[in-house]
Amino acid sequence: MTTRDDQQAVVEVIAGLVDAWRRHDADAYGAAFTEDATYITFVGTYYRGRGDIIESHRTLFAKYLKGTQLADEILDVRFLGPDIAVVTGRGESYKGDHPKKLTKVQTYTLVREPSGQWRVAAFQNTKRKPIMEAISFKTAPGLIPAAQR
Template identity: 60%
Template sequence: MNNETEAVDAVEAVIRQTVAAWNAGDADAYGACFTADATYVTWVGTRYQGRDEIVRSHAALFRSFLRGTNLADEIVAVRFIGPDAAIVSSNGDVVKGGKRPEDAKLMKAQTYTIVREADGAWRIASFHNTKRKALMERISFKFAPETAPAAA
């Protein structure tokens, strides 16, 4: 196995760890996937700064609005911007009501910046989550086709 393959595996493992922690409702394990100074932006635009704030807010969310939910996350691309940093694009969503994550319609576009820290562990330094507006995309692509991404 080469170094790049190992790095991709390690980066993807961080995403799997966040999913497992979320699905367990474990805010501490979820927060452990982030750097101490991580930036976290939710789909509604709330910005959290630092692991402590991510843990605190998710503990409250897992006790209330997000209780019993599952996280679905499908990695679209991993791009290294150096030996110790990668940008991960994914599609994801929160699954409620006993639905299976693999059956979820993934309506959120997510961007992670994942870094290898001094201890050798890969962690999320930045996360941004945006809810897709499929109707607005279709309208834009219809009236200005050049706005559609090549992969669309």
């Protein structure tokens, strides 16, 4: 059975990722992941393992994501058992003002390790395509999610 403390601990893992990104600390960012975690970027790059996640973010923070911040909004936290949580959210990397729209949809699968520490075991980041989504909804209304009807 999961508790309010479990919910808070899972939310804190995500907040820790945002904070590590703010500091461009690839080691702290990677520490939130399990040793064998998988990480899929919005461009489709697949990373496996904490080391790969750390090294890729070290490069990203020094080059393409230099000076960026991470905006994150948790939409849902579901526990699939006492030691597994799925977090769905929206996110965006940005410079300057906080973005009005978060254009990426993200799924985090977290596990509670034997030590009691929650860590991300899998991450998927998908870039939304609102125009394509709107066209598909208009031409095939059955595709509209129930929450948007």
